[in-house]
Amino acid sequence: MLYDLINELVTLVKTYEKESVHTTHDLNTFRQWLNQQAKNSDLVPEPEWEGKSNGRTADSVINTSLVHLYRYAKLHAKAAIANTSFSTPDDFIYLISLVSFGSMTKTSLIKLNIHEKSAGIQIINRLIKNGLVEQHALDSDKRNKMIHITQKGKQLLDQSMQNIRKASISVTEPLSYSEKMNLISILLKLEKFHQVESNGAF
Numbered sequence: 001m002l003y004d005l006i007n008e009l010v011t012l013v014k015t016y017e018k019e020s021v022h023t024t025h026d027l028n029t030f031r032q033w034l035n036q037q038a039k040n041s042d043l044v045p046e047p048e049w050e051g052k053s054n055g056r057t058a059d060s061v062i063n064t065s066l067v068h069l070y071r072y073a074k075l076h077a078k079a080a081i082a083n084t085s086f087s088t089p090d091d092f093i094y095l096i097s098l099v100s101f102g103s104m105t106k107t108s109l110i111k112l113n114i115h116e117k118s119a120g121i122q123i124i125n126r127l128i129k130n131g132l133v134e135q136h137a138l139d140s141d142k143r144n145k146m147i148h149i150t151q152k153g154k155q156l157l158d159q160s161m162q163n164i165r166k167a168s169i170s171v172t173e174p175l176s177y178s179e180k181m182n183l184i185s186i187l188l189k190l191e192k193f194h195q196v197e198s199n200g201a202f
Contacts, residue, residue, distance in 0.1 A: 012034065012037075013030070016030055016033050016034075019033075049061045069171070072171060073167075073171045074089060076167035076168075076170045076171055077089035077092075077164070077167050079163075079167065080160065080163040080164050080166065080167035081160060081163070081164075084156065084159075084160055085130055085132070085156055086156070086160065087126060088123075090113070090115075090123050091123065091126065091127060091132070092157060092160060092164060093113060094109060094113060094123055094124070094127060094133075095127070095132060095133070095149055095153050095154075095156075095157045096157065097109060097112055097113060098133065098147065098148070098149040098153075099149060099154070099157065103146055103147060103148045103149075104146070104147060105138070105144050105145065105146055105147070106120075106121070106124060106135065106144060106145045106146075106147055107144060109124065109147050110124075124147060127153070131150060131152045131153075132149070132150060132152060132153035132156060133147050133148060133149050133150060133153055134147075134148050134150055135147050135148070136148070
């Protein structure tokens with residue numbers, strides 16, 4: 001029991017170290033930060049979840065929900081691309097990346113979409129085979145290729161965008177505008193953390 005308390009205290013100190021804007025760190029400053037955290041938590045009542053009474057943690061619930069939401073989103077995305085030339089949702093996600101950020105190297109495109117190299121190469125090769133993107137060698141590095149979306153790729157994406165947007169709306173449908181903004185802030189915070197933590201892993 002005492003060990004759990006110490007462990008929780010260490011976790012709080014680590015969070016304080018990351019989030020505190022104070023230039024000096026002492027017990028009084030930490031206590032003030034802790035009080036503010038308690039006030040913030042009072043604004044949002046702690047929800048109930050399955051297994052909570054048996055010790056299931058908030059971290060477990062969040063991880064499980066994120067996995068489930070990914071699978072629901074994938075189901076909506078698959079429905080959106082039915083009867084199109086897209087083989088998987090990743091196909092149109094790669095095309096959207098090229099439209100949003102412009103042509104980029106094969107490596108950059110794969111890293112942007114958080115794929116392992118082998119999986120990313122497979123997607124790009126499929127897009128090339130279907131005439132949706134094309135690749136050109138860089139003058140400075142013949143081994144790395146620049147990926148460009150083709151006119152055919154743009155047309156297919158334009159034709160599919162209405163269904164793709166509907167699929168995106170379906171995933172977040174029960175949320176209000178305010179809830180969506182809060183969720184975006186939280187998700188971006190998580191994503192930024194993992195981008196730093198996994199730097200070079202993909």
